[in-house]
Amino acid sequence: MKKVGVAxxxxxxxxxxxxxxxxxxxxxxxxxxxxxxxxxxxLERRRERAAELGIEESRICSNIAEICSNPExxxxxxxxxxxxxxxxxxxxxxxAGKSVxxxxxxxxxxxxxxxxxxxxxxxxxxxxEASCVGGVPVIRTLLDNLQGNRITxxxxxxxxxxxxxxxxxxxxxxxxxxxxKEAQRLGYAEANPSADVEGYDATYKLSILSSLAFHTKIxxxxxxxxxxxxxxxxxxxxxxRLGYATKLLAIGKNGENGIEVRVHPSFIRLTHPLASVxxxxxxxxxxxxxxxxxxxxxxxxxxxxxxxxxxxDIIYCATHSSFQYSPFENTEKAARTTKFIENFESAYxxxxxxxxxxxxxxxxxxxxSRCGISVAQMVQEDLPKTENATVPLIFITHNTREHSVRKxxxxxxxxxxxxxxxxxxxxxx
Amino acid sequence: MKKVGVAxxxxxxxxxxxxxxxxxxxxxxxxxxxxxxxxxxxLERRRERAAELGIEESRICSNIAEICSNPExxxxxxxxxxxxxxxxxxxxxxxAGKSVxxxxxxxxxxxxxxxxxxxxxxxxxxxxEASCVGGVPVIRTLLDNLQGNRITxxxxxxxxxxxxxxxxxxxxxxxxxxxxKEAQRLGYAEANPSADVEGYDATYKLSILSSLAFHTKIxxxxxxxxxxxxxxxxxxxxxxRLGYATKLLAIGKNGENGIEVRVHPSFIRLTHPLASVxxxxxxxxxxxxxxxxxxxxxxxxxxxxxxxxxxxDIIYCATHSSFQYSPFENTEKAARTTKFIENFESAYxxxxxxxxxxxxxxxxxxxxSRCGISVAQMVQEDLPKTENATVPLIFITHNTREHSVRKxxxxxxxxxxxxxxxxxxxxxx
Numbered sequence: 001m002k003k004v005g006v007a008x009x010x011x012x013x014x015x016x017x018x019x020x021x022x023x024x025x026x027x028x029x030x031x032x033x034x035x036x037x038x039x040x041x042x043l044e045r046r047r048e049r050a051a052e053l054g055i056e057e058s059r060i061c062s063n064i065a066e067i068c069s070n071p072e073x074x075x076x077x078x079x080x081x082x083x084x085x086x087x088x089x090x091x092x093x094x095x096a097g098k099s100v101x102x103x104x105x106x107x108x109x110x111x112x113x114x115x116x117x118x119x120x121x122x123x124x125x126x127x128x129e130a131s132c133v134g135g136v137p138v139i140r141t142l143l144d145n146l147q148g149n150r151i152t153x154x155x156x157x158x159x160x161x162x163x164x165x166x167x168x169x170x171x172x173x174x175x176x177x178x179x180x181k182e183a184q185r186l187g188y189a190e191a192n193p194s195a196d197v198e199g200y201d202a203t204y205k206l207s208i209l210s211s212l213a214f215h216t217k218i219x220x221x222x223x224x225x226x227x228x229x230x231x232x233x234x235x236x237x238x239x240x241r242l243g244y245a246t247k248l249l250a251i252g253k254n255g256e257n258g259i260e261v262r263v264h265p266s267f268i269r270l271t272h273p274l275a276s277v278x279x280x281x282x283x284x285x286x287x288x289x290x291x292x293x294x295x296x297x298x299x300x301x302x303x304x305x306x307x308x309x310x311x312x313d314i315i316y317c318a319t320h321s322s323f324q325y326s327p328f329e330n331t332e333k334a335a336r337t338t339k340f341i342e343n344f345e346s347a348y349x350x351x352x353x354x355x356x357x358x359x360x361x362x363x364x365x366x367x368x369s370r371c372g373i374s375v376a377q378m379v380q381e382d383l384p385k386t387e388n389a390t391v392p393l394i395f396i397t398h399n400t401r402e403h404s405v406r407k408x409x410x411x412x413x414x415x416x417x418x419x420x421x422x423x424x425x426x427x428x429x
Numbered sequence: 430m431k432k433v434g435v436a437x438x439x440x441x442x443x444x445x446x447x448x449x450x451x452x453x454x455x456x457x458x459x460x461x462x463x464x465x466x467x468x469x470x471x472l473e474r475r476r477e478r479a480a481e482l483g484i485e486e487s488r489i490c491s492n493i494a495e496i497c498s499n500p501e502x503x504x505x506x507x508x509x510x511x512x513x514x515x516x517x518x519x520x521x522x523x524x525a526g527k528s529v530x531x532x533x534x535x536x537x538x539x540x541x542x543x544x545x546x547x548x549x550x551x552x553x554x555x556x557x558e559a560s561c562v563g564g565v566p567v568i569r570t571l572l573d574n575l576q577g578n579r580i581t582x583x584x585x586x587x588x589x590x591x592x593x594x595x596x597x598x599x600x601x602x603x604x605x606x607x608x609x610k611e612a613q614r615l616g617y618a619e620a621n622p623s624a625d626v627e628g629y630d631a632t633y634k635l636s637i638l639s640s641l642a643f644h645t646k647i648x649x650x651x652x653x654x655x656x657x658x659x660x661x662x663x664x665x666x667x668x669x670r671l672g673y674a675t676k677l678l679a680i681g682k683n684g685e686n687g688i689e690v691r692v693h694p695s696f697i698r699l700t701h702p703l704a705s706v707x708x709x710x711x712x713x714x715x716x717x718x719x720x721x722x723x724x725x726x727x728x729x730x731x732x733x734x735x736x737x738x739x740x741x742d743i744i745y746c747a748t749h750s751s752f753q754y755s756p757f758e759n760t761e762k763a764a765r766t767t768k769f770i771e772n773f774e775s776a777y778x779x780x781x782x783x784x785x786x787x788x789x790x791x792x793x794x795x796x797x798s799r800c801g802i803s804v805a806q807m808v809q810e811d812l813p814k815t816e817n818a819t820v821p822l823i824f825i826t827h828n829t830r831e832h833s834v835r836k837x838x839x840x841x842x843x844x845x846x847x848x849x850x851x852x853x854x855x856x857x858x
Contacts, residue, residue: 021577021719032644032756033576129574135720137566137574144573145558145566148450148740150457215461273726276705290450290737291564294727297702298720308719311577322750327461 001030004318005040005072007061007098009089010080011049014103014130015042017303018077018310019053025311035318040072043089064089068096075317077310078102079130087111094118094126099323101313103130103306109204109220112211113330125323127313132205133158133282135305136298137312142212142286143324149288151213154252155428156284157277158205160300161189161196162228162248166265167278170236170246176229188280198227199263202250209284210252210261215328217335218252218261224342226264235351235423238394239267242349242377245275249428258339267349268428347376347427348397348405352412353390354419360393363415371408374398393419396427430459433747434469434501436490436527438518439509440478443532443559444471446732447506447739448482454740464747469501472518493518497525504746506739507531508559516540523547523555528752530742532559532735538633538649541640542759554752556742561634562587562711564734565727566741571641571715572753578717580642583681584857587634589709589729590618590625591657591677595694596707599665599675605658617709627656628692631679639681639690642715644757646764647681653691653771660694664780664852667823668696671778671806674704678857687768696778697857776805776856777826777834781841782819783848789822792844800837803827822848825856 006022008015022039030036041059044050050060061067064085067076076093078100080086086107090100095118102108108115108128119126129139133156142151157163161183168179180197183189195201207220228248236246244267253260268275273295277283282300287293299305317323328334354360357380368375377396397405409421435451437444451468459465470488473479479489490496493514496505505522507529509515515536519529524547531537537544537557548555558568562585571580586592590612597608609626612618624630636649657677665675673696682689697704702724706712711729716722728734746752757763783789786809797804806825826834838850 017719025577025579028579028644029577135717135723137570137723137725140569140574141566144745145569145741146564146737147462147744148454148458148737150454215457273705276702288564288737290446290733290740292728292731292734294564294566294725296566296723296725298723302721304719305721308575308577308717311719312574315576316573320749320751320753322748324749 001034001036002318003036003038004074005038006075006077006314007041007043007067007070007073008039008077008079009043010078011042011044011046011053012079012081013303014306014310015079016053017307018079019055021304021307021311029315033315033319035315037314037318040070041067043067064092068092068098073098075099075101075314077314078104079310080104081106083107083110090115091118094122094124097122097124099125099317101127101310101317103310105131105201105204105208109207112208112326113217113332116325116330119323120325125317126325127317128208129313130306130309132208133284134298134300134302135308136282136284136296136300138209138284138296139212141296142209143327146286146288146291146294147327149290151286151288152254153287154209154213154284155274156206156209156250157247157274157282158250158284158300159196159202159248160280160282161193163277163282164188164280165197166228166231166236166246166248169231169233170240173233175233176231197229199225199248202248202263206250206252206261206263211326211328213252213286214254214259216338217328217330218259218338219335222261222340224262224264228265230423231265232423235425238351238379239349239425242379242396243270244268244427245270246425247274258341260341260344262344264426266426266428272428343401343403345399345401347399347429349425349427350395350397350405351422352393352419353422354393355390356418357391357393360415360419364412364419367408367411371404373400373404373408392422430463430465431747432465432467433503434467435504435506435743436470436472436496436499436502437468437506437508438472439507440471440473440475440482441508441510442732443735443739444508445482446736447508448484450733450736450740458744462744462748464744466743466747469499470496472496493521497521497527502527504528504530504743506743507533508739509533510535512536512539519544520547523551523553526551526553528554528556528746530556530559530739530746532739534560534630534633534637538636541637541755542646542761545754545759548752549754554746555754556746557637558742559735559738561637562713563727563729563731564737565711565713565725565729567638567713567725568641570725571638572756575715575717575720575723576756578719580715580717581683582716583638583642583713584703585635585638585679585713586676586703586706586711587679587713587729588625588631588677589711590622592706592711593617593709594626595657595660595665595675595677598660598662599669602662604662605660626658628654628677631677631692635679635681635690635692638713640757641755642681643683643688645767646757646759647688647690647767648764651690651769653693655693657694659852661852664854667780667808668778668854671808671825672699673697673856674699675854676703687770689770689773691773693855695855695857701857772830772832774828774830776828776858778854778856779824779826779834780851781822781848782851783822784819785847786820786822789844789848793841793848796837796840800833802829802833802837821851
């Protein structure tokens with residue numbers, strides 16, 4: 001029976017999960033896939049962590065060179081995260097002729113061109129299903145299932161931390177700050193949560209997924225990004241009353257006039273399948289010209305779900321004699337020829353804080369009209385009037401351009417003392 | 430550039446869709462996948478159908494031998510449906526060294542062992558993503574993404590016709606007969622609808638999917654089957670009031686004591702992601718020991734969605750140098766060693782038609798108790814009493830065994846003139 005040796009770089013959450021799955025199911029893989037997958041060695045400084053997982057001292061390496069020169073190692077699993085030293089280690093492994101399986105979205109998003117070049121040169125595989133949306137099979141679906149389509153749109157809930165926070169704010173009415181604290185206590189959010197809550201993590205993943213979907217390199221720096229730290233329970237509740245769920249959506253569209261890619265909080269119709277993706281579940285909703293709509297849903301993170309994706313790639317690599325690289329010219333140069341749409345079209349939810357309702361409506365309407373914004377729906381509430389208190393005035397617009405809304409925002413905020421823009425959330429109908 | 434020649438057997442709905450996609454995107458595939466996929470010829474008696482699709486006379490073949498002996502043909506696409514002559518043609522193609530892509534669930538379900546044997550012998554690919562759930566990428570997900578898991582359960586809405594009928598009955602309150610007629614008029618149901626409405630189509634697909642999930646041959650003849658023709662709007666409405674949607678579910682479970690596989694109408698909690706899969710949409714909900722829950726959702730049928738799966742397989746076959754066969758011993762003999770559970774466990778919805786409510790409750794309760802059935806919920810309605818009219822008495826049971834429920838059904842029906850069992854629907858909580 002074919003034997004395949006694996007080295008795991010990093011025994012964090014995902015590395016530990018991967019080790020556990022491979023160990024538990026070794027006999028299953030021999031029986032079902034005719035391959036004996038053996039964890040030859042691990043790279044990990046914390047010896048107590050290795051011991052906790054039952055890994056013998058003799059299998060702990062202290063540097064990448066040891067792994068690269070080990071002829072028993074066929075596949076290197078990089079689950080360290082971050083750019084360095086992961087990048088140096090992955091390039092060393094590829095140049096030593098080892099195939100690589102990685103869960104590192106930041107590394108792959110920023111350097112896929114360089115890594116794929118090394119993989120091709122050395123006739124090695126480079127697999128990264130685990131880099132996006134944990135156990136949800138979205139990368140191989142784009143590579144091997146939907147590749148006959150022209151994909152026109154993808155929308156995803158691809159960050160578990162923010163979806164957990166928004167779901168809790170919605171279901172419990174708790175404030176952003178309180179839910180974030182709870183998420184940190186439970187280990188769902190990091191001590192420094194900005195990579196998640198400010199949308200960076202989602203832009204890395206959207207960069208990878210939209211590159212595959214649209215067959216061209218989409219640098220994460222071209223992705224419009226807005227996090228959830230400005231979202232209030234008040235807006236989530238107004239959204240519900242208007243028929244929307246509030247989600248941090250990663251959106252990619254490929255149209256006649258170019259590509260638009262953006263990550264921002266969105267109102268999405270409660271009847272849309274993505275609206276009921278709650279807590280730490282993730283989902284990606286893909287539209288292609290042949291397949292129509294496909295949604296892939298599941299656990300976007302965690303030791304075992306992400307480990308499942310890693311192990312899927314390991315078995316694929318161990319049982320296929322050919323590798324698959326990105327189906328487009330994956331170079332930095334190629335990215336510079338892509339046309340990106342920044343002034344994108346969307347419907348908008350706009351909430352104003354208004355002091356003198358009667359007086360302000362005419363002024364706001366005239367600003368909207370001047371900016372070419374057409375209003376689909378308006379909500380005004382008669383709250384009990386207290387001294388100096390503002391009342392909310394809410395608009396849902398028809399489709400309009402981002403720049404028009406920004407212009408209107410400026411002009412409304414200039415109506416000093418009368419009205420100010422409290423929040424703007426894009427609406428997916 | 431590598432050129433790959435395709436022959437399409439049958440220009441029905443899916444064959445036509447496949448031809449259209451390949452023609453429309455030929456340049457895209459050259460650019461993105463570095464392969465020129467050319468439809469060399471088609472096998473189709475109706476010349477006017479070929480003409481309608483724009484296929485020249487010279488590319489229409491009149492028999493399979495012509496295709497098998499054509500050195501320009503690398504891949505044969507079988508989209509004829511039914512066992513014969515499809516089986517003869519597919520075996521001829523494989524034996525002539527052509528790879529095969531098929532959408533034929535009945536053929537693959539019944540003869541996969543024979544077809545895979547021929548494919549292996551001739552070093553050809555045999556791809557069948559399109560055989561199950563149209564454009565939804567469930568087969569490759571099982572083969573190449575979740576293969577590191579022990580899959581414990583799968584539940585699917587995998588027949589579009591029945592889901593359309595049940596969705597319409599639920600949303601419009603129309604009778605089964607009326608909705609079926611409308612579905613036939615719209616082309617969603619066949620003139621003879623029994624393959625769909627009696628659940629045969631779903632058992633073929635569940636046979637294929639559960640074999641892949643559980644790594645053992647699951648013959649469709651081992652699948653418990655019950656169609657939707659006995660479902661009434663009355664039960665669908667009671668279901669809604671109790672918090673359930675009514676769906677034809679295909680269920681596979683792989684537990685300590687064996688495998689259970691069944692296709693039957695089910696009540697499923699409205700909060701379950703499968704409950705909101707409506708109309709002709711399909712979905713498969715898979716649970717694995719590492720990945721936890723994954724749901725794949727999309728169009729389960731149609732020219733272009735199924736064509737998308739066919740073309741995905743064609744490009745995969747054209748760009749990979751190795752093939753993938755079923756990851757288990759795919760023989761008729763292997764199936765005979767699998768232990769199947771027939772007396773499965775489930776919760777049940779039981780609706781009785783009762784004449785004398787007060788008198789009957791004690792009797793029914795004592796039957797339930799004797800059969801070991803424990804009741805979780807009971808609903809009785811005070812309908813205006815008319816002469817000889819029956820009133821409904823509804824029970825939701827705790828988990829119990831199929832055989833216990835069947836025994837109770839017999840005993841209740843023997844309480845002649847007092848009560849009879851109007852319907853029994855299994856409940857997924």
